[in-house]
Amino acid sequence: MDFLNEKNTEDLIVKDLQQLGQQLQQTNQAFKLALAHKLRAKVLSQFVNPVKKLCSLRWAWLTAPAALLLLVILAEAAEYSGLEIKPYQYLKTTVAPAVNRQIKITATAIIEEVKKIADNALKAKLNPATTQNKSAIQNKTVPNDLLELTSVNPLILFQPLTEQQQQILKEEIKSQLGKNEQMAPNLQPSLPAQQQDDYQYSLDFQPTEPLVLENDVADTFLNEADKLPESLPSADQEPVVKKLIDSPPTTDALVPPLTAPIKISYQPSENIKLEDVPPTTKAGEAAGTPSTIMTPPTPPSQPYSNINIPPAGQKSAGSITELGVAAPAEQANGQEKTECQNRFRLILKINDLSKIDDQFNNRIDGLDIEITEYYSSSQNLTIILTLPSSQYYELKKSLASLTARPDYFEEEIIYNEAKCQETVVTIYVNKRISFFEWLISNFR
Amino acid sequence: MRREYFKAMANLELEQRLVEKAKRNPQDFNQLYELYFEKIYNFLLARCGQKELAEDITSQTFLNALEKIHNFKWRNVSFGAWLYRIAINNLNSHFRKNNRIILTEDENLNLLISQQTSADSAESDLEQRGRITELYQTIKKLSADEQNLIILKYFQHKSYQEIAKILKLSSNTVGVKLHRSLRKLKIVYHQKIK
Numbered sequence: 001m002d003f004l005n006e007k008n009t010e011d012l013i014v015k016d017l018q019q020l021g022q023q024l025q026q027t028n029q030a031f032k033l034a035l036a037h038k039l040r041a042k043v044l045s046q047f048v049n050p051v052k053k054l055c056s057l058r059w060a061w062l063t064a065p066a067a068l069l070l071l072v073i074l075a076e077a078a079e080y081s082g083l084e085i086k087p088y089q090y091l092k093t094t095v096a097p098a099v100n101r102q103i104k105i106t107a108t109a110i111i112e113e114v115k116k117i118a119d120n121a122l123k124a125k126l127n128p129a130t131t132q133n134k135s136a137i138q139n140k141t142v143p144n145d146l147l148e149l150t151s152v153n154p155l156i157l158f159q160p161l162t163e164q165q166q167q168i169l170k171e172e173i174k175s176q177l178g179k180n181e182q183m184a185p186n187l188q189p190s191l192p193a194q195q196q197d198d199y200q201y202s203l204d205f206q207p208t209e210p211l212v213l214e215n216d217v218a219d220t221f222l223n224e225a226d227k228l229p230e231s232l233p234s235a236d237q238e239p240v241v242k243k244l245i246d247s248p249p250t251t252d253a254l255v256p257p258l259t260a261p262i263k264i265s266y267q268p269s270e271n272i273k274l275e276d277v278p279p280t281t282k283a284g285e286a287a288g289t290p291s292t293i294m295t296p297p298t299p300p301s302q303p304y305s306n307i308n309i310p311p312a313g314q315k316s317a318g319s320i321t322e323l324g325v326a327a328p329a330e331q332a333n334g335q336e337k338t339e340c341q342n343r344f345r346l347i348l349k350i351n352d353l354s355k356i357d358d359q360f361n362n363r364i365d366g367l368d369i370e371i372t373e374y375y376s377s378s379q380n381l382t383i384i385l386t387l388p389s390s391q392y393y394e395l396k397k398s399l400a401s402l403t404a405r406p407d408y409f410e411e412e413i414i415y416n417e418a419k420c421q422e423t424v425v426t427i428y429v430n431k432r433i434s435f436f437e438w439l440i441s442n443f444r
Numbered sequence: 445m446r447r448e449y450f451k452a453m454a455n456l457e458l459e460q461r462l463v464e465k466a467k468r469n470p471q472d473f474n475q476l477y478e479l480y481f482e483k484i485y486n487f488l489l490a491r492c493g494q495k496e497l498a499e500d501i502t503s504q505t506f507l508n509a510l511e512k513i514h515n516f517k518w519r520n521v522s523f524g525a526w527l528y529r530i531a532i533n534n535l536n537s538h539f540r541k542n543n544r545i546i547l548t549e550d551e552n553l554n555l556l557i558s559q560q561t562s563a564d565s566a567e568s569d570l571e572q573r574g575r576i577t578e579l580y581q582t583i584k585k586l587s588a589d590e591q592n593l594i595i596l597k598y599f600q601h602k603s604y605q606e607i608a609k610i611l612k613l614s615s616n617t618v619g620v621k622l623h624r625s626l627r628k629l630k631i632v633y634h635q636k637i638k
């Protein structure tokens with residue numbers, strides 16, 4: 001009975017609680033609306049556009065430039081009184097000019113672009129036909145002949161030949177020479193006298209290295225010319241060979257100085273080197289006709305009479321020759337006498353020799369180059385070796401093409417007498433290991 | 445049972461979408477406000493018994509929620525549970541600051557109940573009116589946690605899981621605590637009637 005009573009009272013309480021809950025469920029619409037309005041206002045005030053917020057910070061816009069100006073004045077005053085503020089100096093000397101420069105560059109670029117656009121717009125307005133032409137060019141409506149003519153780039157002729165091309169060229173010249181030998185007595189010079197003089201040279205001139213460059217290039221030009229006769233000048237015009245010789249040398253092999261008039265003569269003998277054959281054909285000549293023009297040999301009594309070697313171009317002490325730049329004036333001294341060899345003292349400047357010293361010491365004995373002295377200090381390694389010019393320039397050229405090439409060379413002529421030079425070449429090496437690998441592999 | 449579960453899940457998904465929307469654009473908070481205003485207000489009214497105080501705490505709760513909605517992370521706890529928690533915290537801090545004012549709430553509550561019962565003519569017998577008033581006064585004598593449990597369960601009709609999430613308790617704990625609270629209420633209520 002108690003249990004039943006208890007159960008009843010519990011049920012009654014729960015029932016009463018639920019009823020109480022129902023009675024307390026009220027709707028307060030006025031308050032709900034008021035609160036909604038308040039929340040909306042809060043949202044609008046809280047989430048302002050950040051740009052607006054930034055702009056509204058007037059005190060910051062006013063005080064920041066003022067503070068900056070004050071700081072600059074203080075720093076300048078301190079500097080004037082002798083106090084060094086390094087960050088300020090850095091900003092003043094480095095950052096500010098750099099920023100200025102960048103701004104100028106950008107501004108000029110923008111101005112140019114704007115000008116271009118304006119000009120184009122103006123042109124398009126004034127002459128609408130040009131735009132049509134433009135589109136026609138884009139659609140490749142240009143005549144094919146014109147395209148061929150414009151596409152002939154004379155610079156391509158100065159590119160160095162590959163070995164295969166050189167071989168073919170040599171054989172061609174050989175065959176031409178064979179023919180010419182038979183026909184020599186009947187041949188008459190076809191060039192004007194002045195030009196003949198210009199291209200004569202004595203056979204006594206014997207370069208230490210095979211001559212490959214300009215003469216061969218000239219012959220290549222001739223071969224090219226046979227293929228494209230329309231694009232090249234006629235025989236009456238300035239000879240193409242002269243053009244080539246007047247142009248600066250593109251490779252570093254031994255070449256006689258081109259600025260000086262060198263007499264060229266042809267002496268048929270079995271000792272003739274193919275590389276020494278002068279370019280004698282004219283551009284306009286048809287293929288198949290004998291193209292080599294020969295002059296009577298120079299009397300042996302005056303072997304060097306016509307050779308004018310210009311004074312060696314001396315570089316100023318400590319001048320820096322960057323890699324990849326054409327050979328310096330010393331190249332003119334490539335025509336060395338056998339009794340005189342230019343001497344190059346190589347000093348390799350590197351930071352840390354500890355790693356390569358042993359390696360280099362082990363291997364340096366095996367080098368073919370004549371090393372007169374070899375010593376190293378903590379900061380540099382000096383290898384004094386006697387290199388002929390050709391070998392030196394070959395070394396330099398190879399170094400230029402090397403991926404681990406040194407930063408730069410310093411060439412200083414310390415001795416120059418009777419066409420013999422002694423040059424100190426300081427090579428600054430960064431990637432030392434690969435550099436030495438290269439050096440060892442090339443001079444072994 | 446299964447239908448209720450799916451309904452609850454659908455509600456949760458809808459609620460999650462609304463919360464994400466409100467996070468992106470605070471002006472969309474209005475939808476959440478519409479959804480929860482009545483519940484929070486009635487809970488606070490039942491809990492404090494004063495209309496003005498309930499209004500104050502409700503407005504404070506929603507303002508807090510609007511400010512902190514960016515911090516709200518969805519962890520399968522409904523936004524409502526988070527709102528209830530804010531409301532309870534606000535109310536507790538209010539009571540902590542102004543514990544002397546609580547004495548006057550009985551009058552307000554009696555007034556509230558009398559307004560409701562007089563409006564409903566079928567239930568307007570004196571006995572029931574007196575019983576309900578007594579019951580409410582008994583509830584007010586329980587601790588804050590016990591009051592929360594009873595109000596959420598019998599006034600707001602929340603499930604054990606929902607209550608557990610609001611009060612950061614396990615469902616079993618909620619069941620046990622609710623049972624104890626109800627027994628305590630019954631004892632006090634009987635004593636009062638006798």
